Amino acid sequence: MIKPIVKDTFFLSQKSEPAVREDGAIVKDLLDTLQANRERCVGMAANMIGIKKRIIAVQMGEVNLPMLNPVIVKKSKPYETEEGCLSLEGVRRTTRYETIEVEYRDVNFKRCKQRYTGWTAQIIQHEIDHCDGILI
Numbered sequence: 001m002i003k004p005i006v007k008d009t010f011f012l013s014q015k016s017e018p019a020v021r022e023d024g025a026i027v028k029d030l031l032d033t034l035q036a037n038r039e040r041c042v043g044m045a046a047n048m049i050g051i052k053k054r055i056i057a058v059q060m061g062e063v064n065l066p067m068l069n070p071v072i073v074k075k076s077k078p079y080e081t082e083e084g085c086l087s088l089e090g091v092r093r094t095t096r097y098e099t100i101e102v103e104y105r106d107v108n109f110k111r112c113k114q115r116y117t118g119w120t121a122q123i124i125q126h127e128i129d130h131c132d133g134i135l136i
Contacts, residue, residue, distance in 0.1 A: 002036045003049035016054040016131040019068040043123040045130030056127035067104035074101035
């Protein structure tokens with residue numbers, strides 16, 4: 001189900017709770033909402049649809065990849081950039097890393113570990129910041 005985008009900075013600044021195996025409906029809503037906003041959004045965290053769970057979804061070409069309980073375990077090559085956010089007005093400066101390694105669970109709650117670079121790595125970092133209550 002497509003959900004409205006939360007713009008309440010107090011809610012968005014709260015840390016998300018860990019996702020559990022039974023959160024499949026949240027993943028579906030997040031993917032539906034990301035798809036509905038595809039023209040203006042490349043990633044989304046569950047708190048952006050009003051749910052404080054550590055779940056993100058990232059556009060990777062034609063595929064939207066959900067990640068449950070994502071954690072960056074390695075990062076390298078920092079750089080400065082500006083980012084916008086569907087939940088916030090304007091753009092803000094931030095530091096990102098060119099290469100990251102992320103541990104997460106997939107929709108079947110299977111452990112995954114993957115290395116990402118460039119634009120995809122930047123999107124993942126932004127969405128993980130949402131899970132941590134960091135507003136960019």
